[in-house]
Amino acid sequence: MPPATSAEDMRVNINWGAVMRTWSRSGNREYKCIQYNKYCIEYCLLHLKSRKKLYNVRQRAIDLVARAYTSISADDFAQLFGANVEEAVLAAKGFGWGYDEPTHMILPSPRVPPPHTPTPSEEQLRRLADYVSFLEN
Structure with missing residues (x-):
């Protein structure tokens, strides 16, 4: 993402981080982004269906454990x-x-x-x- 774009709007930067974490499947960082970031939740509810994603990530963790x-x-x-x-x-x-x-x-x-x-x-x-x-x- 171009630095000028991320500097313009904090939401874009945070949402980009959410997408990257989802793509890389880094579970712990994904949780923090989905649960504790209000901008990310707004984005995820619309685009990533965060509740389902959170459930799937948790289910993978449960199965692994x-x-x-x-x-x-x-x-x-x-x-x-x-x-x-x-x-x-x-x-x-x-x-x-x-x-x-x-x-x-x-x-x-x-x-x-x-x-x-x-x-x-x-x-x-x-x-x-x-x-x-x-x-x-």
């Missing part, structure tokens, strides 16, 4: 989640995760994938026969 951590400090989770520590702890409890008060550690439980129903033998045999007949023709 659930898959990658057996325990994480409340401060670190709050930073990934884009909220203060109290809100992050309440959210973690809402997901059914544990919270150890003395150590301030959140204990995420891994998401259990839906059970896979095996394909019946007859169905597998039919698919194999179809594939063999395809190869023969």
Whole structure:
């Protein structure tokens, strides 16, 4: 963005920063821009649909924490989640995760994938026969 344009209007500069953070997917900086900047919120509500974006970013953080951590400090989770520590702890409890008060550690439980129903033998045999007949023709 040309320096003259950013110097003219503070909103343009702030909105440009919001777009760049969204594009680079830098979660923590994205949260701060979307939540705490009134100019950015005006812009995001119109152009980036910030509430949905915020939800998607938070969902990615939750999925990451659930898959990658057996325990994480409340401060670190709050930073990934884009909220203060109290809100992050309440959210973690809402997901059914544990919270150890003395150590301030959140204990995420891994998401259990839906059970896979095996394909019946007859169905597998039919698919194999179809594939063999395809190869023969």
